[in-house]
Amino acid sequence: MTTHVCLAARAFGAERAVICGERDPKLLAGVNGVGKRWGGGFRAAVGGDWRRELKKAKRDGFTLVHLTMYGIPFEKRLAGLRKKRKLAIVVGGSKVPGEAYGLADHNLAVTNQPHSEVAALAVFLNALRLRPKFAGARLRILPKEHGKRVINRENNMGKSST
């Protein structure tokens, strides 16, 4: 699940992920390996205690957006948040402590229904329209109606399968 959160963050334009409460070196290697092959500057790192990370982000000028099914519909805050230069988005599993709600500048819901932090993050980031470019990609997809086409810049060859 954390891998999917990180990859969705990258695909929809986040610059970095800070993972608190999990220390799986394979997870980091996997996510950052995708970043290297598919381009762009996204990196995932393991953070310290989540409270400390949130407080540090606030000190560094980030607006903290916590995505939670209990919050205000995100659409109501979208226009204002699109103008922020530094956004930190907090997603957690099913049991986010009450303290996180207090530390967040905005507690926002992507639907007030139970679903998935991956889904919430993706829909929210997509709505921000960050339009990432993925510069320096070694692998790129050539979109196809049917089948798969990946361009590998390193060996200057396209690999297809249908």
Next chain:
Amino acid sequence: MTTHVCLAARAFGAERAVICGERDPKLLAGVNGVGKRWGGGFRAAVGGDWRRELKKAKRDGFTLVHLTMYGIPFEKRLAGLRKKRKLAIVVGGSKVPGEAYGLADHNLAVTNQPHSEVAALAVFLNALRLRPKFAGARLRILPKEHGKRVINRENNMGKSST
């Protein structure tokens, strides 16, 4: 992951999920339990062989949309698909067989980057703007700036925590 796919499908307006290749009774009970408590007509069921299910859906008049990073950007087909009354959306794990690409009416990408089938499904369904109502819900959230407020209709009491 399959639980998240099902819950995201429900939250963004799908009417049912058919799960192929997995037979976990707890998964079904969990997802359908959420549906009962939180309202609406969504139901998840276990299907048979995925080829047979896709072919059956086609015979039943569904347009098959397969979400894959290798496809055409979904935004290009959105206007046409919003008009369809019967859409079946196919998502799979990392290894979807080539045959699925052939059976699908549309192979569509939610970004041409590697991320998550949960994210892709949520962003695509959200873009369809299905606006589900969740009729008959026992539990409803009263959106809050901070903290949690759930209304339980059965006992006519709101449960809050901050």
